[in-house]
Amino acid sequence: MSANPNPYETERLLGEYLLFHYGSAEEILPESAPAGMREALDFAVRTTRHFSPGTVERTLDLGCAVGRSAYELSRSSTETLGIDFSQNFIRAAAAMTGSPLPYGRLDEGHRRTPLLARLPEGLPVNEVRFETGDAMSLRRDLGDFDRVHAANLLCRLTQPDRLLERFPSLVRPGGELVIATPCTWLGEYTPPANWPQGSTLDWLKLKLGGDFELVSMKDEPFLIRETARKFQWTASMVTAWKRLP
Incomplete structure (x- = not known):
């Protein structure tokens, strides 16, 4: 990863992502929120x-952040593993099976609202484990998986090709891969030389086409609340792939 300090280790980003993954509509949205903002909730x-x-049997959630997708995936998987580069995020994700996790929602300036992050009531959590790891250099003994989920990760890697090259060994023949990316290629995360030369979709088809069949593609909006009056509304391209025999 980049030699720059990891912004995902800050308390501010931890609070934003706990709200993004576990916050209710009432905790996230202003009273005047348009319908489009409400439709962008629950992205994870x-x-x-x-x-x-x-x-x-086995599911892998890469770039799992604070864990909501991993817990959701565990509904239909005997074993689920979540991996993220941020130690702060991984500690929070693993803590979600205990008591509610306190955090602060930034409203403005020094003003914060204390909130509690908790798993939805009745969520059937099977075996879920979390660990820190670099998606570009995953440990070799991970094994393979029936499902691999990587949401909003690719365009935050310095060398995304390295993850794409690893996917065939991570997904079992007949297994499934879901990649979500907003295609927001930025030099602060990925050197421009490592960006796709054309569209991100064409690049994924080129890189994955020899081992995977593209099953579907759909845009999914998501919303991240930064302050009481500032929100990130973004559309992520979600592609679903099936590993060829």
Whole structure:
């Protein structure tokens, strides 16, 4: 990863992501929020619904952040592993199975509102583990998985090609891969020489086409609340792939 300090280790980003993953509509949205903002909630849940129905043995959530998608994926997986580069995020994700996790929602300036992050009531959590790791240099003994989920990760890597090259060994033949990316290629994360030369979709088809079949593509909006009056509304391109025999 970059030699620059990891911004995802800050308390501010931790609070934003806990709210993004676990916050209620009332905690996130202003009273005057337009319908489009409400439709962009629960992104960490919606991306997990791009897998086929049914139960599987092993699932991997790469770039799992504070864990909501991993817990959702565990509904239909015997074993789920979440990996993220941020130690702060991983500690928070692992703590979610205990008592509610306190954090602060930034409203403005020095003003913060104390909130509690908790798993949804009744969420059937099977075996879920979390660990820190670099998506470009994953440990070799991970094994393979029936499902691999990577949401909003690719365009935050310095060398995204290295992850794409690893996917065939991570996904079992007949297994599924779901990639979500807002395609926001920025030099502060990825050197321009490592950006796709054309569209991100064409690049994914070129890189994955020899080992995977593209099953579907859909835009999914998401919303991150920065302050009481500032929000990030973004559309992420979600592609679902099936590993060829």
